[in-house]
Amino acid sequence: MEIRSDAAVFGVVGQSVRLRCSFSTLYPTSDRVTVNWSFRPENGDATITIFHFQSVAYPSTAGHFQGRVTWDGDVGRGDGSIALRDLRLTDNGTLTCTVRNPPDVQGNVPQTKLTVTVESIHFQFSTATLLAALVLTPAALVALLLLVRMTMRMRRGKSGGKKRxxxxxxxxxxxxxxxxxxxxxxxxxxxxxxxxxxxxxxxxxxxxxxx
Incomplete structure (x- = not known):
């Protein structure tokens, strides 16, 4: 069993996010496939189960995530994703997706870091954004340096006057x-x-x- 999920997910207070969990197995999927999602708060509190799926969805009926977790997957296509709505700052933490397809029950357990912020300060550092910053910032500095040097040389030429x-x-x-x-x-x-x-x-x- 191989399970894949996003290493980091960003959300905004009051909105929704999709927590992706895909898997591949050596055996045909059946009604015996189970998908479990657990959550560990960033404050270090105990890990809790917030969602369970086996043929049908069993979202959490009590606690912090009550009524906010919905099934958004398809085990027949190797998808065990869920959706979390009405995000709150207290949702910051680590989520874990576990999939079992007996007799294929051994596999990795990936984790997803969920970061929820208020909209005014929300900013996602994607790979493209990071690369653009690393490339464009030095280029801009070099261009500015060349412009300053050209301006200084022109000023020196004007102050010295043209030789007749x-x-x-x-x-x-x-x-x-x-x-x-x-x-x-x-x-x-x-x-x-x-x-x-x-x-x-x-x-x-x-x-x-x-x-």
């Missing part, structure tokens, strides 16, 4: 010529003048590449 490029003619005017050896204007440029002009052009090209 000088034309080759302006660069040549900044050079200091040796007037004692300079020839007349009509004569070819001296080697010193040509060197100064070349340096000015190189600086102009370098400044253009930086921009």
């Amino acid at each position: 490029l000088k034309s080759p003619i302006e660069e040549s005017q900044d050079c200091v010529y040796d007037t004692s050896t300079a020839p007349p204007q009509s004569a070819p440029a001296t080697e010193q003048n040509l060197s100064c002009m070349m340096r000015a052009c190189l600086r102009c090209v370098e400044d253009s590449d930086e921009d």
Whole structure:
């Protein structure tokens, strides 16, 4: 006998939940199949039986769950589920589903943790929600960091001002010529003048590449 149930179920005060219990057996099911549900409060009180099924449903007729447990299964399909309505905060605890199909009476006994909260603070952490939080949160932080860095670089660029490029003619005017050896204007440029002009052009090209 193999029995399966949800490890955790969440509910809201005043609403209903379905407590799933499915099973598979090596023998054909018959009217001898029994399904039992028990409950252990989270405060540590004794475990109580809240539901019994054998051919027909026998819900609890007294105690904390009186009139609130209904059969929602089908043993012919391997389903021993029940429904719990009118949830209360005192329903928080652990529920256990036990199925027997003689002679197949040996098997696991899974437990379901039931958590009931008021609607205003109810929140379910599903697997998809948890994965999304783990993936999207780091991505958002990286994007924010990159945005801050880009903004700071742009501000530094604006505060520093843009360097004004000088034309080759302006660069040549900044050079200091040796007037004692300079020839007349009509004569070819001296080697010193040509060197100064070349340096000015190189600086102009370098400044253009930086921009």
